[in-house]
Amino acid sequence: MRVLKFGGTSVGSAERMKALVQLINDGVPKIVVLSAMSGTTNNLVEIADALYAREHNKAKKLIDALENKYKDVVKQLYTTDSATQKGQELIDSHFTYLRSFTMDLFTINEERAILAQGELLSTALFHYYLTEIGVDSVLFPALNFMRINENEEPDLKYIETYIKPELAKYPGKKLFITQGYICRNAFGEIDNLKRGGSDYTATIIGATIQSDEIQIWTDIDGMHNNDPRIVDKTYPIAELSFDEAAELAYFGAKILHPTCILPAQTRNIPVRLLNTMQPHAKGTVITSKVSGDSIKAVAAKDGITAIKIKSGRMLLAYGFLRSVFEIFERYKTPIDMITTSEVAVSLTIDNTKHLDAVRKELQEFCSVEVDTDQTIVCIVGDFSANKQGYALRIFEALKSIPIRMISYGGSENNISILVDTKLKKDTLLALNKGLF
Numbered sequence: 001m002r003v004l005k006f007g008g009t010s011v012g013s014a015e016r017m018k019a020l021v022q023l024i025n026d027g028v029p030k031i032v033v034l035s036a037m038s039g040t041t042n043n044l045v046e047i048a049d050a051l052y053a054r055e056h057n058k059a060k061k062l063i064d065a066l067e068n069k070y071k072d073v074v075k076q077l078y079t080t081d082s083a084t085q086k087g088q089e090l091i092d093s094h095f096t097y098l099r100s101f102t103m104d105l106f107t108i109n110e111e112r113a114i115l116a117q118g119e120l121l122s123t124a125l126f127h128y129y130l131t132e133i134g135v136d137s138v139l140f141p142a143l144n145f146m147r148i149n150e151n152e153e154p155d156l157k158y159i160e161t162y163i164k165p166e167l168a169k170y171p172g173k174k175l176f177i178t179q180g181y182i183c184r185n186a187f188g189e190i191d192n193l194k195r196g197g198s199d200y201t202a203t204i205i206g207a208t209i210q211s212d213e214i215q216i217w218t219d220i221d222g223m224h225n226n227d228p229r230i231v232d233k234t235y236p237i238a239e240l241s242f243d244e245a246a247e248l249a250y251f252g253a254k255i256l257h258p259t260c261i262l263p264a265q266t267r268n269i270p271v272r273l274l275n276t277m278q279p280h281a282k283g284t285v286i287t288s289k290v291s292g293d294s295i296k297a298v299a300a301k302d303g304i305t306a307i308k309i310k311s312g313r314m315l316l317a318y319g320f321l322r323s324v325f326e327i328f329e330r331y332k333t334p335i336d337m338i339t340t341s342e343v344a345v346s347l348t349i350d351n352t353k354h355l356d357a358v359r360k361e362l363q364e365f366c367s368v369e370v371d372t373d374q375t376i377v378c379i380v381g382d383f384s385a386n387k388q389g390y391a392l393r394i395f396e397a398l399k400s401i402p403i404r405m406i407s408y409g410g411s412e413n414n415i416s417i418l419v420d421t422k423l424k425k426d427t428l429l430a431l432n433k434g435l436f
């Protein structure tokens with residue numbers, strides 16, 4: 001069984017949904033994971049924000065506007081009266097549900113239930129379309145098997161146990177349409193895998209059913225060597241290793257959810273990135289194979305906070321770093337980059353929820369400086385210790401950029417630098433010019 005995931009643009013209009021059929025209707029058994037139609041999750045976030053702020057009129061207007069969009073989709077997608085009616089009833093029920101929240105107390109649970117509507121709508125609309133044109137498929141509810149644990153990580157054991165009997169309920173069926181992004185949490189409540197999470201759904205399903213390949217279909221022909229939203233004339237990379245792809249995804253290459261590579265890597269399942277607008281383009285294949293000894297790509301992650309910790313106690317002492325790390329651990333705040341000298345440590349975080357508390361505890365034994373609005377720029381390639389010349393090429397390219405931190409040698413395929421976010425574009429352009 002193969003897993004194919006189609007992102008928001010790939011299901012972004014009635015026309016795009018119709019075009020998907022030729023990519024999935026070849027008789028090969030598959031699970032098709034769909035995102036919400038493009039823009040929908042952003043709209044649902046706006047609706048939830050308005051409800052949090054108790055701006056019920058604003059929420060109502062946003063809900064009306066979104067409903068009108070879906071009414072148009074129904075008109076354009078179906079030709080028969082019965083399918084049109086089913087589509088309309090579907091939309092009525094989801095939007096009545098959305099409107100029901102304007103009356104009650106609004107908490108994170110209601111917000112998550114709202115965010116789940118996009119994928120529920122797109123998958124049902126598409127399934128009705130397949131039925132209308134005579135393509136047999138199953139609408140396969142992700143909420144029956146996708147689950148995260150108390151640490152908000154996918155509960156692979158649970159998913160593996162529950163997905164198989166769910167599939168077995170439909171003997172002889174070959175085409176399963178399921179929702180990306182949405183899941184239940186350890187308490188059984190509706191939750192999600194964070195923004196961009198449909199990629200994660202696909203790799204988790206692929207890993208738990210031991211798919212022969214996981215395909216991520218999107219609006220670009222694979223992982224590019226630089227951020228195409230910022231730099232002109234980027235190009236697709238034909239092959240990446242799991243480690244390289246994971247670094248690029250984690251450090252900002254939006255084409256992949258930050259942690260979606262891990263499930264595929266653990267079970268050694270190839271991940272192929274493909275373009276729905278150009279289905280014959282080669283795209284990128286991600287496998288365990290490490291190929292070439294070049295600099296492959298760069299990516300950038302914004303919203304980073306740098307913390308510089310300085311203490312005379314660090315000099316010739318041991319145990320200092322442990323006391324620093326324990327504070328971050330206690331506040332469940334992951335550290336991304338770290339550099340040390342004999343008397344100071346600089347590190348970066350992207351989750352600032354507990355920053356004040358962390359800072360207060362650190363200040364009990366050292367001085368602390370915090371810089372916000374920083375960007376990590378990550379350069380990915382094969383930087384094994386026996387290779388020479390890469391650092392020179394990178395820093396030659398960056399000679400006019402002020403750099404706040406450098407991390408080299410932590411992994412064999414990543415060199416990271418930290419710059420002020422104002423310099424992100426210049427940094428990506430400079431690297432493009434100097435490296436590719």
Ligand code: ADP
Pocket residue numbers: 006007008009010035196217218219220222223224225226227228229252253254255256299
């Ligand atoms: P989907 O809705 O299909 O999940 P996304 O918008 O999440 O699509 O991801 C695809 C987008 O990622 C591309 O349109 C592109 O602008 C952006 N992107 C950012 N960095 C890269 C990169 N290095 N390679 C390819 N695409 C990238």
Ligand code: ASP
Pocket residue numbers: 007008035036041042118180181194195196197198199
């Ligand atoms: N619809 C969700 C989002 O926009 C999940 C996804 O598209 O991957 O983040």
Ligand code: MG
Pocket residue numbers: 007196199254255256257
């Ligand atoms: Mg995405």
